[in-house]
Amino acid sequence: MPLLSKIPNELYSLLRTRFPADADKAELIFACRTDLAPDGRIQESMLLVTRRHLAVATLSDGQWSLTHSLPLVDITGLNVEPLVGASALMAKVDGREIRLLRYSHAVAQDMSDAVESLLHLIGPDGSPDHTEPVIEDPVPDWSSREAHLRTFRRLWAFCLPHWRTLVIAMAVTIVASAIDLLPPYLTMILVDQVLVDMSTYMYLPLIVALLAVSRIVHTGVTVVSGRMLAVLGDRLAFDARSELLNVLQLLPLKYYDMQQTGGLMARIARDAKSIHYFWIDFAPQVIQQGLLVIGMTAVLFYLNWELAFLVLIPIPAIIFASIHIKRYLMWFYGRSWDSWATFFERVNDALAGIRVVKIFAQEKRQSRDMHLENEKVFTAERNIHVRSRTVRPLLAFIVSVGGLLVWWYGGRQVQSAEMTIGMLMAFFLYLSMFYNPVQQLTSMADWIPEMMTAITRTFEVIDSPIEDYTPGETVDVPRFEGRLELQDVNFGYVAHQPVLKGINLHVEPGEMIGLVGHSGAGKSTLIKLMCRFYDVDGGGILIDGIDVRRMDLMQLRSQIGYVEQDPFLFSGSVTDNIRFGNREASREEIIEAAINANAHEFIVKLPDGYDTPVGERGGRLSGGERQRVAIARAILHDPRILILDEPTSALDLETEKKIQEALGRLMEGRTTLAIAHRLSTLRDADRLLVLKNGEPVELGTHEELLNRQGEYYRLVQLHTNVSSIVGVEG
Amino acid sequence: MSFLDPAAIRLERREEQPPTLSIAGDLFFNVKIRQAFPLSFESRYITFFDQEDEYLGIVADPEACDEDTCRIIRDEIEWRYFRPRIERVLEMEGRGGTSIFSVETDRGAVKIPMRDLREGMMELSPGRILITDEHGNRYEIPDLDRLDRRSRRLIRRLI
Ligand SMILES: Nc1ncnc2c1ncn2[C@@H]1O[C@H](COP(=O)(O)OP(=O)(O)O)[C@@H](O)[C@H]1O
Ligand SMILES: [Mg+2]
Numbered sequence: 001m002p003l004l005s006k007i008p009n010e011l012y013s014l015l016r017t018r019f020p021a022d023a024d025k026a027e028l029i030f031a032c033r034t035d036l037a038p039d040g041r042i043q044e045s046m047l048l049v050t051r052r053h054l055a056v057a058t059l060s061d062g063q064w065s066l067t068h069s070l071p072l073v074d075i076t077g078l079n080v081e082p083l084v085g086a087s088a089l090m091a092k093v094d095g096r097e098i099r100l101l102r103y104s105h106a107v108a109q110d111m112s113d114a115v116e117s118l119l120h121l122i123g124p125d126g127s128p129d130h131t132e133p134v135i136e137d138p139v140p141d142w143s144s145r146e147a148h149l150r151t152f153r154r155l156w157a158f159c160l161p162h163w164r165t166l167v168i169a170m171a172v173t174i175v176a177s178a179i180d181l182l183p184p185y186l187t188m189i190l191v192d193q194v195l196v197d198m199s200t201y202m203y204l205p206l207i208v209a210l211l212a213v214s215r216i217v218h219t220g221v222t223v224v225s226g227r228m229l230a231v232l233g234d235r236l237a238f239d240a241r242s243e244l245l246n247v248l249q250l251l252p253l254k255y256y257d258m259q260q261t262g263g264l265m266a267r268i269a270r271d272a273k274s275i276h277y278f279w280i281d282f283a284p285q286v287i288q289q290g291l292l293v294i295g296m297t298a299v300l301f302y303l304n305w306e307l308a309f310l311v312l313i314p315i316p317a318i319i320f321a322s323i324h325i326k327r328y329l330m331w332f333y334g335r336s337w338d339s340w341a342t343f344f345e346r347v348n349d350a351l352a353g354i355r356v357v358k359i360f361a362q363e364k365r366q367s368r369d370m371h372l373e374n375e376k377v378f379t380a381e382r383n384i385h386v387r388s389r390t391v392r393p394l395l396a397f398i399v400s401v402g403g404l405l406v407w408w409y410g411g412r413q414v415q416s417a418e419m420t421i422g423m424l425m426a427f428f429l430y431l432s433m434f435y436n437p438v439q440q441l442t443s444m445a446d447w448i449p450e451m452m453t454a455i456t457r458t459f460e461v462i463d464s465p466i467e468d469y470t471p472g473e474t475v476d477v478p479r480f481e482g483r484l485e486l487q488d489v490n491f492g493y494v495a496h497q498p499v500l501k502g503i504n505l506h507v508e509p510g511e512m513i514g515l516v517g518h519s520g521a522g523k524s525t526l527i528k529l530m531c532r533f534y535d536v537d538g539g540g541i542l543i544d545g546i547d548v549r550r551m552d553l554m555q556l557r558s559q560i561g562y563v564e565q566d567p568f569l570f571s572g573s574v575t576d577n578i579r580f581g582n583r584e585a586s587r588e589e590i591i592e593a594a595i596n597a598n599a600h601e602f603i604v605k606l607p608d609g610y611d612t613p614v615g616e617r618g619g620r621l622s623g624g625e626r627q628r629v630a631i632a633r634a635i636l637h638d639p640r641i642l643i644l645d646e647p648t649s650a651l652d653l654e655t656e657k658k659i660q661e662a663l664g665r666l667m668e669g670r671t672t673l674a675i676a677h678r679l680s681t682l683r684d685a686d687r688l689l690v691l692k693n694g695e696p697v698e699l700g701t702h703e704e705l706l707n708r709q710g711e712y713y714r715l716v717q718l719h720t721n722v723s724s725i726v727g728v729e730g
Numbered sequence: 731m732s733f734l735d736p737a738a739i740r741l742e743r744r745e746e747q748p749p750t751l752s753i754a755g756d757l758f759f760n761v762k763i764r765q766a767f768p769l770s771f772e773s774r775y776i777t778f779f780d781q782e783d784e785y786l787g788i789v790a791d792p793e794a795c796d797e798d799t800c801r802i803i804r805d806e807i808e809w810r811y812f813r814p815r816i817e818r819v820l821e822m823e824g825r826g827g828t829s830i831f832s833v834e835t836d837r838g839a840v841k842i843p844m845r846d847l848r849e850g851m852m853e854l855s856p857g858r859i860l861i862t863d864e865h866g867n868r869y870e871i872p873d874l875d876r877l878d879r880r881s882r883r884l885i886r887r888l889i
Binding site: 575587592595600601603604605607608609610611 | 764765769770774779783
């Protein structure tokens, strides 16, 4: 889908009139939608590039107008200026900075991509003539209205493998609704013909038997279809959860930055279930009740068309009302879902951080906070229920008007002997059944929106782009030598708010580099880039001369070992954790790794030895123990490149020594990048890279840098001073 | 070398005393013997500690030791690790939030009180169940399928 189709026609013709000179070249090659006008109003705007011009268009009072238009050849530079809460796109023309437009963070990524692709079009050397129109990557927008159709298609794709069950279950459902139509008709025959005439009394048992049979068959059929659909529904919910779980592992780290884990859990728990509801409750109900309504309408008309008309009178009112109710309630369902998600997040957080909570004696406040969330859930839920309980009886009232009409008109017909009593009875029996499905259909209006939102959200996650594990052409590097190059690395978490600027570094295999800098200097960020949790914005990271972006992600990460500051252990046994990166490891290898990590002794002293469960996040082990288990894990993983985030917290000297020893063994023969806090590590490092506000300021050995008396000198001084005050080792 | 050579170690014991270990001629008195994998691999990976509880070493395959040593290791393990194996579940009754199992184990009949069934029952591997009661005692069902039908039904209901 080319981006061009998204341009409003009006704007398109405006462009054509504005740039008649290059009429043949007026072809739009680029368009990017933004959300702020140049003057900062929240207003749809567009950055447009034709083969000759760059233009900015803004919508105001429903009219598109061009606020800027610059010949591409005159533009010598384009850059983004971070503002607070927004960014600005600037163009350089004749040495002047021109403010083209502003945009919020919502479109920051799009815009920085846009700027990147625009850079080669501008200036005297620009090459717009050879540029293909930019093709938009269609990112599915699940929130829009048309998305509902897409959701249905996805739902259908989900149950396609089970279509046989589905067809049978539906067929059975149809039979059930047909049988439903029988009893009132039989009743009419009974009242009007069998009971009034002695000669037909013998038919009584027959009719009763027929009634009984129809009840029995109906019950059987309902059980059968109910069971089939139940199994199918659970199956589909299972499938949806499986897909979700798969995808959750594969999404880029960026995704988890944005999403709170609680929200994701709520999604898995609740939303996948809605696929189940759809197939088990919703779809069969709609079909069965729908058929029932149609069948009964037909029978009613057959019996007495005038009366049937009266029955139908309230129907338009019902439909009208239910549509409005649906829209009305939709909003409240959105709120309810949000409040649930926050609630889960809060509780999740509180439980995960329970130790912190207790240490800081914040139980009361935490409880209060959670209660607050609970209250919000309460309010949101109450809003929905109170409203739906109000509108539903009102609907029922509208429906009952039909009954009054039948009494009045049918009663008169019976009085004037135009209609038999039996028929009036049958009419009422049908009517009582008629109310039910109509009401049910309308009350489904309640949860169509809820369900659709949930289902849509499920697909939203399933269809999020996962990490690009294998870029187009991968270079196979089964075993790194360990040569590491950072070439002019630039990076920012938020588009164009650089966290790392122009990092250059060349590391020989087996060399150990210490990263030093204030908190927030970008040390951890650099490490995340190494692991390709994020991609660089500019420059490149090369291992053995190959850009990491050209490597298979799995292959890359399997050769990088990472010991975090506060290592995360998974609940499971010590064994499970040590062999996390190498599931095939034998017990001998596990023990060997633990011995090298100085972990073996403490492990075998635990009552359950290597089988000891470490608890959630390793909570049953001490910090030093966790650290050593993590080192054992890294040793067993046998990485070629080791990344180390030294713990800042002081451990007792004994443990400290053990960890140092273990790290020493781990680093042997591996290229190591260490965020160093300990003086001992700093001294041992072959070279130190000092970062300041994301920029490299010094590079050299411990001694060299001390002698220089620069940034590093100051950091060490600060550190030793602080250490001597709080009494930790230096 | 991280593992001890089974041929180089020897255990001896005098009546009812902790055993004495000799590793390539060095003697250690009152040694403690522990399993490295008490739940997942009991027969192998045996570790030794001296009377100060300092780590001495680990043997991968104790079966390769001489017969006496081997027997002492088994006895010591038996002595250190108490985890009765459940052979029959007789009945289960609920009493005010606590469930009580009456069971027969390889170490005799016992009543197991459990407060939280979900926390207390852990399936170590398919069919192998570890039960921790409200006091922290542990019992094991080595293989659920080998129990009689009634016991199986009682347990299956809970996991
Ligand atoms: N996930 C993130 N999203 C946005 N900004 C981040 C994220 N992680 C870190 N930052 C920011 O990047 C900067 C560098 O952080 P970091 O690399 O963690 O510093 P260091 O490890 O040197 O203390 C900080 O300003 C921090 O606020
Ligand atoms: Mg950090």
